[in-house]
Amino acid sequence: MPRARTPSPDPGGDLLDTDRSALRPLAERMRPCTIEEMVGQRRLVSPGSALRQSIETGAVHSMVLWGPPGCGKTTLALLLARYADADFRSVSAVLSGLPEVRQVLAEAGHRFAEGRRTVLFVDEVHRFNKAQQDAFLPHIERGTIVFVGATTENPSFELNSALLSRCRVHVMEAVSAEDIQSALQRALEDSERGLGGRGLRIADEQLLLIASAADGDVRRGLTLLEIAAELVGEGGTITTDVLDQVLADRTRRFDKGGEQFYDQISALHKSVRSSNPDAALYWLARMLDGGCDPVYLARRLTRMAVEDIGLADPRALQMSIDAWDTYERLGSPEGELALAQVVLYLASTAKSNAAYVAFKAARRDVAEYGTQEVPMHLRNAPTKLMKQLGYSKGYQYDHDSEGGVALDQTGFPDAMGERTYYQPVERGLELKLKEKLDGLRAARAGRRRPARGGKEPG
Template identity: 60%
Template sequence: MRPRTLDEVTGQDHLLAPGAPLAALIASGHLPSLVFWGPPGVGKTTLARLLSTVTDARFLTLSAVLAGVKDIRAAVEQAQAILPQRTVLFIDEIHRFNKSQQDALLPFVESGALTLIGATTENPSFELNSALLSRLRVMVLKALDVEVLEGLVRRALVDAERGLGQSPGALPDTVLRQIAEAADGDGRRALILLETVVAGQSAGVALDEDGLQRLIGRGLRRFDKQGEQFYDQISALHKSVRGSDPDAALYWLARMLDGGCDPGYLIRRVTRMASEDIGLADPRALPLCIAAWEAYDRQGSPEGELAIAEVVVYLACAPKSNAAYTAYKAARQAVQNGGTADVPMHLRNAPTRLMKDLGYGQGYQYDPDSEGGHAQTQTYWPDGMAPQTFYQPVSRGLEIRIAEKLAQLRARRAGR
């Protein structure tokens, strides 16, 4: 059922509709080197084949899983042997090439000895080196939506030449819809599921809820444990917590757990959220994260995942403040911009007689013994360094009270 013409390609109108980027390149007759980036089963290989056809180019293909520099050179020799006819070299899983293998492509792409089309499921920004990426145009392919997949399986069901050659009513519309939904954007998976359902029906499996569950199985969602989808989803979880949306936060937490993400990683990141986004607006958030972490360590999955979910909801509902986080970054910047300032003598430790004789610790005022528990005239900054203000509490949660107390202390220290 692979499309035989560009008109048969569906689901990528943003590239192939009149005036769209890929359609414009085809119309111009100029085919530059490209990289197709998208999830599995959306037509990356198909588009590469069709582009070679419409540009009257020879089509060579390599898999980066198996090929090496020797194979690249052999492909270039084949391309040069048929000049001036154009050659399209399609490299599937191009992100699996290491740096030296990618570098081996550079002179041939640069000289125009061949037109390179790479296919990848990973973000080219991270997986392709900058020298190669600068010579390629990136085309982003989208996952196929349910309507496109439903149309695909419907055509495959009745196509007598390349499909299953069944009658139009061989499968109910509801079953075709379930197949399309279970495929989760992957055309290849949709066709495999269609074959499975038709074979099961022929074997006498009833296409009721239980029968379809056995044939189709549990739907699988796209996820990777190291690539862009992983970091996109943890970003969505973090921003949902920061945006005080507990329902969205739970959704992204469940998505990551469903994809096989390590719950230990998740609770570590959630604990960071407590310090970064809630801070002293609700100081209970951090110890609750530690408690959830301990609960997960003791219970494991799936029982311990509930503790993570509970604390995610709490953080999303808590008042937000990044004042402590911002203050810490400002303090680090001040340290990096300054020299090695000595600790003032009155703040130094004096564990030995010699150090006391040298003046270590002399003049220190013990705050608990001072009036109001605060030595108002004492400074805690290096000599010659003007006091700075890093921490600015926000007017939310407990930091409202903290701000009031700090204002009093700073006014006293300034002699106001």
């Protein structure tokens, strides 16, 4: 096994500059300098893991780090450069354009010619367009740079397949409250980079409260701790009353239109479908708490009523529309209760996707059979000429038939024969519909029995 390397003290140039250290936020000062100082990501960088061995031996590879904010993507990129004794350069896809990227790549090329590697960290890489992403490809292939892209979005959707094929994707997770608490404790004890020299006092319960409020983001946790420390001053005690001020109006992680957004709406929809009203209510509350547009949620709930409840409980659709209308009239926060009520009802009532499945089947037949002529007996005959041409001939008026249904006539084009799309489930109102339709379909099939040697359509 290759021997672990000692990390270079500062590949970034001035990260440990003591003259400027005091001006940096606590989260930046406490950024881990060794792999042992990293909190969280046990699966990814635990002792003996492939990535850990790669980092410790300096045999680093190009990669994409996918994870939520504050989980350690930038820190991991810095550690890659330190252990590999490589130069560290970073660009932001939010702030940098193609000219700046080309300049950084050109500088990396000069260093490569001199026998020195460059770890190029690209933050928010998913915000680069295809042309900008393509600019990195030849440099990754030649080894001019060790590319490290950071993204909070699903790389499968946001990054070019060409870039993904040249990088390994590492999935990073939100850091647990317990691990964030460890990072906060280390900051309180570190007198060189942290708050160790200030004589601050804080109980474990309050420290865990900050860690929980950080919501998986180590950087946010350290920022909250720093704000609390500034409020109480040197030698002060960080109490619950202090934290009430620091943690007021905090919001949970939620990225409108991003990966978390679609994960959460998926969780809400699937909880409704699974008849779990408690889970459904939780995800509704999460999305509202994160700032999701309640009108969007009202539209999605209406879709659930159509797609997953259907005719098992037709009241669900009207209730969804009523809740939508109620929110439009009352606004937040009062109108949100109407959405909560309909979520509970949708999750609790009978479910059926039979109408959804039937409609898709009918559309498939429309595409397959093309433009079929309407059977003559189903055509309207408002004029004498049309009657002479046979329009409406043979049509049986159902109300005049026994049982109110004309069982002998088909409703489909002749080339198709009878089709069966709708299969009601044995739940809710559809149980009654199923009983009726099963009887009618059986009766129709009996009337349509072909003559000897004939063939039944459909």
